[in-house]
Amino acid sequence: MSDKLIRSLFEGRLGTWAAARVPALPVAWENVSFTPPAGAYLRAFLLRGATTSRDLAGDNRNRVGVFQISIVCPAGNGAGAAESIAAELDALFPMNLRLTSGTFAVQQLSPLRLWSPDSSDRYLLPVDFQYRADTYPT
Template identity: 35%
Template structure:
């Protein structure tokens, strides 16, 4: 799964750098800024055998979540525009290389899943659904 998370995180980092956004990577030191930042994590799904035999391929599906953490009392429009831009950066059919000898990761779809006010921020979540073969 390391190759999968590396590919998705690299793609997100390219976007965040271009937008001037900080990213709170999992299990890494991070001091939240005053403004908006991103916080991704991945949930791998189950493996499904796609071919018979010892050397057959298994399909791995999963969801890559990108959380947008924004200041309160600023409206929802900016966060929704950012969510749309992230979804465009992970379009349906996108293929990401996982390295030598591995089949690519493919994005099934990306969409804004939820948006809610929390005690200290506006929380907007994007789901990037993907699959790959192992």
């Protein structure tokens, strides 16, 4: 299914970058057991929108949604660390990024957006971007 491919393309890119970064950033993936470290880490979510069809035969599938990454840092140290990671993610996921697997492609439709932070026991800065993938039967 294309949703699984979309997730694997975005998560694969994020996971490869996070593991290679110095220091490496652990990533909490959806529905995978995770013990939060004391330092910074990421949480990744694929937020699907409504799948539609754009042709009269009903063959096309237009999948849209949002890929969200929550940057989680220790509280009490200011916003700088999270904002630096957000800048790195902005370079990793540039506007109009197109990821492919065989004949399948998903495209980023918006620049990385930063949302209002949440701070309780940790400083959490959510960032996201919109995506779209069109498929037709072969």
